[in-house]
Every structure is written in structure tokens, then in C-alpha cells.
Amino acid sequence: MAIGIRLKFAGGTQENYDAAHGVMEVDTNPPEGMIVHSAGPIDGGWGVIDFWESRQAFDNFVGERLMPRLQGLGDRGFPSPPDVKEFPVHNLQIP
Numbered sequence: 001m002a003i004g005i006r007l008k009f010a011g012g013t014q015e016n017y018d019a020a021h022g023v024m025e026v027d028t029n030p031p032e033g034m035i036v037h038s039a040g041p042i043d044g045g046w047g048v049i050d051f052w053e054s055r056q057a058f059d060n061f062v063g064e065r066l067m068p069r070l071q072g073l074g075d076r077g078f079p080s081p082p083d084v085k086e087f088p089v090h091n092l093q094i095p
Contacts, residue, residue, distance in 0.1 A: 016078045038050070
């Protein structure tokens with residue numbers, strides 16, 4: 001069953017996101033198990049909502065690609081770790 005992942009980066013900006021997204025290669029080498037990725041500004045920071053085939057697929061992405069690549073961004077990266085919430089997906093429609 002698919003899951004949703006919501007991340008809130010307090011104090012995050014589009015510049016932080018663009019730097020992080022630029023090193024993830026999601027557009028050219030999508031991570032296994034990712035269904036949909038979205039991101040945008042929220043009150044007080046930056047938000048991401050993703051849909052994944054499983055929590056394991058998300059965790060693999062975080063451990064194998066996300067965290068190692070974010071460490072190299074220095075002050076261009078997000079100012080703090082995200083608040084992460086997982087939610088079950090009852091219905092996911094992609095036209």
C-alpha cells in the first residue's frame with residue numbers, strides 16, 4: 001500500500017530546496033519506489049509532500065541518497081532537519 005510523507009522545513013526557503021533538489025537527481029534518476037514528489041512554500045518555511053510505494057522505499061532513499069548528498073551542501077541546505085509525518089493513502093489518482 002502506498003504511503004504519504006509530509007516534511008516541514010522550518011525556516012526553509014526555495015533557495016534551500018533548489019540546492020537540495022539539484023543534487024538529488026530525482027528528475028534524471030528517480031528513486032526506486034517514489035510515486036509523486038511535490039514541494040512549495042508554507043507558513044514559516046518549506047514543505048514537501050511525497051507519495052511512495054512503501055515506507056521502506058522512502059527510508060532507503062533517505063539513507064542511501066538524501067542524507068549523504070545533503071551533507072555536502074553546507075549553508076546552502078535547509079537550516080534544520082524536517083518535521084516528518086507519514087500518513088496512509090486511501091486513494092491516489094494520477095491522471
